[in-house]
Amino acid sequence: MKLTAINVYNVDLPVAGGYKMATTSVSFLQSTVVELVTDSDITGFGETCPVGPVYQPHHMLGARAALEEIVPSLIGLDPRNIGQLNRAMDAALNGSRYAKAAIDIAAWDISGKSYGRRVCDLLGGATGETIPTYYSITVASPEEMAREARERQLEGYPRIQLKIGGRDVEEDIETIHRVKEAIKPGMRVAADANRSLTTRDAIFLSQRCRNISMVLEQPCNSMDEIAAIRNQLCHPVYMDELAEDVSDVMRAISNGLVDGFGMKLTRVGGISALRTVRDICEARSLPHTCDDAWGGDIIAAACVHVGATVAPTRFEGTWIAAPYIEGNYDEENPVLIERGRIKVPTGPGLGITPDRSKLGSPIMSFG
Structure with missing residues (x-):
């Protein structure tokens, strides 16, 4: 099997209701x-979608410029040799790992189709038919965030x-306390500052919320x-955000800086790199997510397949x-959330x- 052509598409993704973080807001x-097109009538799809140009050193035009540089050298290669x-x-x-990630995802898609197996099967096997998700509540008033937390728990x-x-x-600080009061025991909470707190405020917030499990x-902005x-x-x-590649993950662990990770698939380079992070975290018994900054069904499916292979x-x-x-x-086969869980796709x-x-x-x- 050889790559005969590679096509790149633009897909507009309006952001319903907007999405606000400490450092940026996005609405579109x-x-x-x-x-990836092969000489065996098998095609594979990948995707990358930076959430604006300031969340990470990634942006839409950069991804496309990188692909234009990379893609010509891949024609003629066997995409199953990932x-x-x-x-x-x-x-x-x-x-430009975030651009290369789209190619890597598509290659795993082709490999699964070629062997008649799901990506999660090639990665070691799924732990179940569904996996848990989590809801990200964007910056708003303490009252609004507490109300939404309660609704999402329900x-x-x-x-x-x-x-x-x-x-x-x-x-x-008020938001965290109000949320804790609004939800019933059993719901896990992460307070995500997206690199925005000074060291002073991070200490202040943590110590003022010391009795809250989260x-x-x-x-902060640096290791x-x-x-x-x-x-x-x-x-x-x-x-x-600071876990930009496998090397950063290893550095953070070896220096005792972290107790877990929020991992973004395209940021680290795709399914292949996230699989390596998964195995490193398993060796050190560290929890982590398997998600991405944004994107449609292709990125969602890739994240779900990797997540399905992580020890619960x-x-x-x-x-x-x-x-x-x-x-x-x-x-016909959408990647959807139902009752806080996502069904693992069943097709190859x-x-x-x-x-x-x-x-389009x-x-x-x-090619």
Whole structure:
């Protein structure tokens, strides 16, 4: 099997209701979908969708420029040799893992279809037919965030992530206390600052909330800042944006900076890289998520497949953007949330086939 063509598509993703974090707000995104075409009549799809240009050093135009640089060197390769394919991408362009992730996802899709197996089967096997998800509550007033937390618990979500930061720390402290009062015992809580807190405010918030069971996710902007205050915090610390690749994950673990991770699939380079992170975390008994910053059914399916292979005791869930997006790429096999859980796709590969009318014409074609 050889790659004969690679097509790149733009898909508009309006963000219903908007999405606000400490450092950015988004109301409209453009996702980049990649199609790998082979000489065996098997195609695979991948996707990458940065949530704006400031959440991470990723942006939509950067992903497309990187793909234009990388893709010509991949024509003629066997996409099932995923390790070799990733080395060929690295030889063509340094960095830009979030763009390469779309190719990696598509290669896993092709491999699954070629062998007649789901991606999760190729990754070691699913732990069940469904996996847990979690709901991310965007920055709003303490009263609004508490109300939404209670509603999401009633809907069946086992975990919520509270977006904090970008405002007076006293309002964040009040929010956390109000949320804790609003929900019943059993719901796990993560307070996610998206790198926005000063070391002073991170200490202040954690100590003022010391009696509340929660995770403090990505409180500060650098590993050095987290290292400086680690012993003064009262809560487990999860790393998210700073875990940019496998090397960063290993550094954070070896330096004792974290108790878990919020992992983004495209950020680290795709399914292949996230599988490595999964295995490292299993070796050190560290919990983590398997999700992404944004995207449609393709990214959602990829995250669900990896998440399905994580030991349940270490799995914090897979976040997908479905609650904020209208419609699906594949209306017959959509990736949906029901009662706080997501069904693992059952078809070979990723288990979804995008409706080509929703992709439109390619914005770039190679081969």
